[in-house]
Amino acid sequence: MRPILISFVFGTRPELVKLAPLILAAQADARFAVEVVFTAQHDELVRDAIGFFGIHIDHRLDMMQEGQSLTQLLARGLQQIERVYADGRKRDVVVVQGDTTTVLAASLVAFAHKISLAHVEAGLRSFDLEHPFPEEGNRQLVSRLAHWHFAPTPLSARNLENEGVAGERILVTGNTVVDAVHWARQRLSQPGTESAQAVLSALGLPLTGQERLVLVTAHRRENFGEGIRHICDAVARLVQTHENLHVVWPVHLNPAVRDVVRQSLGDNARVHLLPPLNYPQLMAVLQSSHFALTDSGGIQEECPSFGKPVLILRTTTERPEVVQAGAGRLVGTDADLIVHEAGRLLDDAEHFARMAGAENPFGDGRASLRILERIATDVCTGVPPQALM
Numbered sequence: 001m002r003p004i005l006i007s008f009v010f011g012t013r014p015e016l017v018k019l020a021p022l023i024l025a026a027q028a029d030a031r032f033a034v035e036v037v038f039t040a041q042h043d044e045l046v047r048d049a050i051g052f053f054g055i056h057i058d059h060r061l062d063m064m065q066e067g068q069s070l071t072q073l074l075a076r077g078l079q080q081i082e083r084v085y086a087d088g089r090k091r092d093v094v095v096v097q098g099d100t101t102t103v104l105a106a107s108l109v110a111f112a113h114k115i116s117l118a119h120v121e122a123g124l125r126s127f128d129l130e131h132p133f134p135e136e137g138n139r140q141l142v143s144r145l146a147h148w149h150f151a152p153t154p155l156s157a158r159n160l161e162n163e164g165v166a167g168e169r170i171l172v173t174g175n176t177v178v179d180a181v182h183w184a185r186q187r188l189s190q191p192g193t194e195s196a197q198a199v200l201s202a203l204g205l206p207l208t209g210q211e212r213l214v215l216v217t218a219h220r221r222e223n224f225g226e227g228i229r230h231i232c233d234a235v236a237r238l239v240q241t242h243e244n245l246h247v248v249w250p251v252h253l254n255p256a257v258r259d260v261v262r263q264s265l266g267d268n269a270r271v272h273l274l275p276p277l278n279y280p281q282l283m284a285v286l287q288s289s290h291f292a293l294t295d296s297g298g299i300q301e302e303c304p305s306f307g308k309p310v311l312i313l314r315t316t317t318e319r320p321e322v323v324q325a326g327a328g329r330l331v332g333t334d335a336d337l338i339v340h341e342a343g344r345l346l347d348d349a350e351h352f353a354r355m356a357g358a359e360n361p362f363g364d365g366r367a368s369l370r371i372l373e374r375i376a377t378d379v380c381t382g383v384p385p386q387a388l389m
């Protein structure tokens, strides 16, 4: 029997990080042949991560164009992915992750070609089509097209069931972000690889062991303007009241974030404003931090894998599991609340230990294997094609 041909499509760094363990596991498994399509929806930020995971790209597309609208981006994605799939090769499965325009475009092309679609990290919902836009709409649309819905948690599986997705098409796998963290930690501890300490030192961060590092990141549109200003205000107050506190903030390149952060914290000696970090650098900083303050979805999921509490700079999250598990808290961008909650983590050792010791709601690092096992079993028993045709 010929191997099952899986085509992975991704366009941004978070998609790559979460698909990399799956791509590597499929490549190491003789049951599968693997094709990797990169749309370059993001470019620079992804390149480092592609190198770190050692992913071979079969088709590098060129989806971005200066000044194009969302519709134009989608149209360009559709056309370019279509060109790849028009080569007559028979793909058995298309795998996408998450909620970007790349994901929607690949899902529509897979549908048009009657290729069974697997959606990784399925079932996340904010239930508000405008927030995040266009991601919430993309997620919901992809759930109408996918054959397999690989839900990271029981809650995301329930969201899908509530929308009428048949139970036999949903599998709770854990989040592949945990697989990626395990892979990265192992890689960073191998002889010959730069240690976390060496990475920190190369970034110019303090290392006497007396300091307490806190990681801060903010990139969501909903926080631009007032939100970012309040976060900066809270960071300045925390540093002022905690002598050994050092804040490490890889600043998003968008001027709406960068200019405000530089202006308010640029001359604070214990606030280290860095350019965006590559994935292994981010892993090293997170591993060495006391906790994180972030609006990033991925970092919210990565923190519990490191046993690091996370304060979420949003008023809602599509990942409420981290809050329910006790590993995270929603603090929004209210400076007083940020200072209060961060202060508790810094000053109350018992409170810190409770949050740091919470169970990881995103799984055990074996999500990729569960996903591949399910695909292999179903394709071999002829389940998906009939379902689609």
Ligand SMILES: CC(=O)N[C@@H]1[C@@H](OP(=O)(O)OP(=O)(O)OC[C@H]2O[C@@H](n3ccc(=O)[nH]c3=O)[C@H](O)[C@@H]2O)O[C@H](CO)[C@@H](O)[C@@H]1O
Binding pocket: 012, 013, 014, 015, 017, 098, 099, 100, 132, 133, 135, 217, 219, 220, 250, 275, 276, 277, 278, 279, 280, 282, 283, 295, 296, 297, 298, 299, 302
């Ligand atoms: C509107 C919106 O918010 N959309 C979300 C957003 O996802 P996110 O919030 O998870 O995105 P980030 O925080 O950028 O990525 C996280 C990954 O990057 C690593 N990282 C981070 C900072 C750094 O300096 N160096 C790094 O290596 C980090 O460890 C983690 O693995 O974008 C996605 C695609 O556009 C969307 O699908 C998703 O809905």
